[in-house]
Amino acid sequence: MPTLHVISHSPFGDDRLGSCLRLLGSDDALLLCGDAVYALRDGAETQQQLQNAKLEQRLFALDEDLQARAIISSLANAVDYQAFVALSLQYDKVNSWL
Template identity: 75%
Template sequence: MTTLHVIAHSPFGDDRLASCLRLLSADDALLLCGDAVYALRSGSEPHQLLQAAGLAQRLFALAEDVQARAVDNGLAKAVDYAAFVELSLHFDKVNTWL
C-alpha cells in the first residue's frame, strides 16, 4: 500500500522528519508544506537527511510555502494545491505527521 506522507512542522523543533524518513517505503512519497519546507535549506541537517534518503522523484514541496519562506528549493519538486490534491489521489493513503 503506497502512502503520501505530509509534514507541515519545522524540522528543527523535533525529530518527526527523521522518523518519517525511516518509515518511508520505496513506493511512498513525502510532501513538505508549511514550516517543513525549511528542511530544504541547503547545508542544514534536515537537508542532508533528505539528500541521503534518495527520494529522487518522490519528494514534493508546496510551492506557495517555499516562496513565502524564501527557501531556495533545488531538492524537491514544487507543487501547487491542485497538484497536492492529485498526489493525494495517486497514493492509497495519506499520512499527515501531526
C-alpha cells in the same frame, strides 16, 4: 500500499522528519508544507538527511510555502495546491504527521 506522507511542522522542533524518513517505503512519497519546507534550506542537516533518503521524484514541497520562506531547492519538486490534491489521489493512503 503506497503512502503520501505529509509534514507541516518545522524540522528543528522535533524528530518527525527523521521518524518519517525511517518509515518511508520504496513506493512512498513525502510532501513538505508549512514550516517543514525549512528542511530544504542549504546547509541544513535536514537537507542532508533528505538527500541521503534518495527520494528523487518522490519528494515534494508546497510552492506557496517555499516562496513565503524564500527557499529555493532543486531537491524537492515544487507543487501547487491542485497538484497536492492530485498527489493525495495518486497514493493509496495519506499520512499527515501531526
